[in-house]
Amino acid sequence: MKLTQLQKDLIFGSLLGDGNLQTGSKGKTWRYRAIQKSEHKEYLFHKYEILKDLCGTTPKENELLDTRTGNLIQRWSFNTLTNPSLNFFGNMFYTYDSNKEKWIKKVPLKVETFLNPRALAYFYMDDGALKWFGHSNAMRICTENFSKEDINRIRKSLKNLYNIDTGLIKKQLKNKTSFRISIPEKSSESFCELIKPYLVDCMKYKVSDGQYGHL
Structure with missing residues (x-):
């Protein structure tokens, strides 16, 4: 079908x-x-x-x-x-x-072609979270299972498609180094507005209202 x-x-x-x-x-x-x-x-x-x-x-x-x-x-x-x-x-x-x-x-080479706002919303609902509820509007996405190269491909797509700046959070667990995507305060409002129309009600707690709370 x-x-x-x-x-x-x-x-x-x-x-x-x-x-x-x-x-x-x-x-x-x-x-x-x-x-x-x-x-x-x-x-x-x-x-x-x-x-x-x-x-x-x-x-x-x-x-x-x-x-x-x-x-x-x-x-x-x-x-x-x-x-x-x-x-x-x-x-x-x-x-x-x-x-x-x-x-x-792995993250597809053509991720930028398919990462529309609704697909991005599902990605964030699956693996995203507020960085520090009640204290910050910054967000993060848990991408530890992907390589740094894969993660940077996502970050580049967010910048090219939506002008959203992101960073990397390094995590060290035993002998493995992994990374998360960070969405700083300056980018959080734009990111939220992008995915807000597609959020499922029970997952809105993951998204900031811009005043250190959630939707």
Whole structure:
């Protein structure tokens, strides 16, 4: 089936964020998978309603053991069926690493072509947050799973498309260096105005009202 523009924006934006594609056919076919913690159940079902024509089952709740804390985390998830329309995104986002024997998600070279405001909103809702609620309008996007080169490709797109300046926050965990995108105070208002029309109600707490609060 042919994807609608809304479906394309959701898939593209969330693949920059928490969404992922899975293949059991060495990249010949793909399915989309979404997972959210129970407190973000509304957001998960919002995604499902948009993509349900691609799905064979409804979202399910399950538990995951957090190995860091030993606590059980309640989650909701759903998968689409494999669909030829998803091959476009699989080829764009994934490359096979023969050394690690797994598929690696990367930021597409043509990210700037597809990063419209609605796709950007899904990216931010998936992985964004206010830097310091009540004290700052600055924001950040958790991009630790991407390389620095990939992240800078996103930053360049934000500058070229929307004149939004960003920075990098370096994070060191054991022997791994990773980076987050920072959106400073001077850019936060423009960024918020860009994505505001597309925010799901339960995710508006991630966006500043310009007065150190949230929408």
